Amino acid sequence: MRASAKIFWILGVFFLIVAVAYGFVTGRYEPMGIEPVGFPALLALAGLGFMIAMVLTLTIRHNELNSSDDSDAEIAPNAGVQGSFSPYSWAPLWAAIGAALCFLGVAAGWWIFAFGIMFAIFGILSWVLEFSVGQHQH
Structure with missing residues (x-):
């Protein structure tokens, strides 16, 4: 688990450096200023890497060696x-x-999204309740 924590610390620092460089380059060379999608996405990646690294580091402190x-x-x-x-x-x-239809529905049409929700609800409920009915019932 220590190796995983180190990897995510490295990823967080890497994405933070890339985000700062990307913000600087797009802010300097783009006519409209800092690009509004890529810069926040890279900052979010850096934050995600730091959050996962912090959780793994705190978990290592409270548990014995794996x-x-x-x-x-x-x-x-x-x-x-x-x-x-x-x-x-x-x-x-x-x-x-259901998940695929939901993602397709966001891109192609909201009516597809509605069918995706129906499939997803059926699939998730079946998955959660599969040990309550049928041949695998407890």
């Missing part, structure tokens, strides 16, 4: 249950179709 932090560690200490997944589940497909 086996990924030890160069002599084996894979076995991290073995175990990684989650509970339903085999043959169609719910992720419906949720993905």
Whole structure:
């Protein structure tokens, strides 16, 4: 986890430097001033990198070392249950179709967005409730 924190600190600094340089160049050479989309987007990327790095750094301080932090560690200490997944589940497909239609609807037409919302709600509810009904019921 220490390596991940270092990577995100580096990414945050990199995007901050790029944002300042981009703002300076567009402010100097563009006739309308600083470009209103790219500069805030780069600042947001820098902020996101710093936020993730801070969370990882604080997590490292409160938890013991992970086996990924030890160069002599084996894979076995991290073995175990990684989650509970339903085999043959169609719910992720419906949720993905809903998300794709929502993104397409924003670009092409709001009526497509409405169909995307319907597919997404069906997919997400199916995904959340799939262990409450059917053959995988508890």
